[in-house]
Amino acid sequence: MGLCGILLSRRFLNIIISMQFFIVSALINFFSFSLFVYDLSYWDKSFILFAFISIYLFLFMVVFYNYSKQTNIYWLDVMADYRLFQSGKSDWWGDEKDDTA
Amino acid sequence: MTLLSQLDKICPFYSCGVLLPAIIVAVFFGLSKRKSAKTFVLLLSAASIIAAIFFNIYSYISKGAFSDYLFSFNLLEAAQVSFILFAAFNILIFITAHNFYRDNFIQLLIIFLLTVLVSIFFIASNNFIMIFVSLVLFSTGVFQVVTVVNSNAGAGQIKSASEYIVKNDILRFFLGSAFSMLLLFSGFSLIFGASDFKSFLQIIESDKIDSALLKTGLLIIFAAVFSYLFMFPLHSAYIRLLKKCESTTPYIIWFLYFPAGIFLFLKLRNVFFNFADRGSFYHAIFLTVAATVTVIGGNIGAVKTTSVRRILSFIFMANMGMLFLGLGLYSAKILDGPTLTWLFIVNLFLTALSYFPVFAIFNFVEKKADSDSIKNISGLARDNKIIGACLIIILASFAGMFATAGYISRVYMIKPFFNFIVNGESLYEGAVSGAGNILAYSGVALAVIAWAFLAVNIARIIIILVKKPQQEKKYIFPKFYYIYLIIYMLIALWIGVAGLLEMYGSGIYITGYSLLNINF
Helix, strand or coil, X not given: CHHHHHHHCCCHHHHHHHHHHHXXXXXXXXXXXXXXXXXXCCHHHHHHHHXXXXXXXXXXXXXXXXXXXXXXXXXXXXXXXXXXCCCCHHHCCCCCXXXXX | CCHHHHHHHCCCCHHHHHHHHHHHHHHHCCCCCCHHHHHHHHHHHHHHHHHHHHHHHHHHHHHCCEECCCEEECHXXXXXXXXXXXXXXXXXXXXXXXXXXXXCHHHHHHHHHHXXXXXXXXXXXXXXXXXXXHHHHHHHHHHHHHHHHCCCCCCCCCCCHHHHHHHHHHHHHHHHHHHHHXXXXXXXXXXXXXXXXXXXXXHHHCCCCCCHHHHHHHHHHHHHHHHHCCCCCCCHHHHHHHXXXXXCHHHHHHHHHHHHHHHHHHHHHHXXXXXXXXXXXXXHHHHHHHHHHHHHHHHHHHHHCCEHHHHHHHHHHHHHHHHHHHHHHHHCCCCCHHHHHHHHHHHXXXXXXXXXXXXXXXXXXXXXXXXXEHHHXXXXXXXCHHHHHHHHHXXXXXXXXXXXXXXXXXXXXXXHHHHHHHHCCCCCCCXXXXXXXXXXXXXXXXXXXXHXXXXXXXXXXXXXXXXXXXXXXXXXXCHHHHHHHHHHHHHHHHHHHHHHHHHCCCCCCCCCCCCCCCCC
């Protein structure tokens, strides 16, 4: 779900939510391995603590930047396309297509 | 207790020990808008970066390698830190040139120095937690620097469509980067499932290296590196951002952001070597084909466009594709591990030595002409002979011209092929008869084609530089550009001659060290 959401969504919020799914999936991995494979492990807890602080700081900054820089130009908001790896012909052949056209 | 014994405690982070006081002092001037305060902080930052380069090299030479639970510092890490600090010094020059009169200039410098500081921690990191956390914090720092230089200070509202598009491109780029971090997180979680590994070194030494879970985790981590570097065909966000962003941003992306991805791969290199050594014949084919797609994709993109920024961005991507091709050549048993590592580091330095001066000039022209069309540089070498000559030599060096710095790097990709022809040395062992050599021939042929393709792209720029312009338009460059270009041209020639003397067995090391036998 997370992967599909990140790769296919064009809306900013959808991508951010999909990223949460991705984080949760890794979290489940860590905790389930810790529970069933190792009797007592502090490694996963330390990893998750530090990883969460850093990755959420990064994501928070990205979200903050998005919402702190707003515009009143309605059609720009509607047309915004955040698909991460979407590649059109103009991305590799010839000059770039004008985004505002 | 003497000062030296105190310093021993921070080994190998002497460079950080120099950068951190500069940041702390700069914080006291953080809100100042006075020109004198900006000049003071700027000089302090420049001096701290230069001192950090010196102390980084000094600490490695005097104290040697270092390793503990969290960090590992060898010659490779010392070279990487030197590269980042060298790039940081150059970026500082351009940040100053384009942003000195901004109100938040000092804040920008503080964020920039902090990002450089974190990058040093990332380079030295050895433990999974440290690798992940420092890489994410480093990306956060790069994101902050990029957003600050692309924002109008104090203006919350976006006033134009073009500004909005740049914002979206920045978001798209860094969401891609965040995705890579999440892949990395996911990969580490699977590795944890395979065994209680805490560093990549433990993986190689373990008997669980063939565990399916471990392999999956490592595969995801390699995918994270691929995605982090925005390799073809995932490059859309990178190309779009670099076309429209502020002038300093390309330097930051090329020489702060991307090297981190390459350094991450270099941390994984022994794992890659292990798998490649035991890997199948098809593994080598896959890597070679993937590298070919990247190199051709990058070069074709550069051929078809008339935008200088896009040309340089595509060539940068194609150049990274050549490193990728190096992995294919390793899998095909044409290159050995130390040579491949050497090639990665040398290629990085070569790219920086070429891109900093070239983009500085093109950027100056872009500002004057208010367009980044390649037509603006038409006839530049005729009007400004010194600038033109320096540019041509630097570009030719990047393409791999004989007796320049680029030649040393490029020739290593095809040298084994010459050894095969001259000495009859075998290229590939262990594959079904005949097939191995065909793969090796293909790999080397692709390396030659990639080189030729790159040379054609560079030749195109050089031809436009020297051809007669359709309309007379002269650019008067400040003295700084002349000095900057001449220094880089002399470095390209100096390293080129030093490499040649060494390559052809003269035994003379005019750089003081053997350039070709550095064993990382």
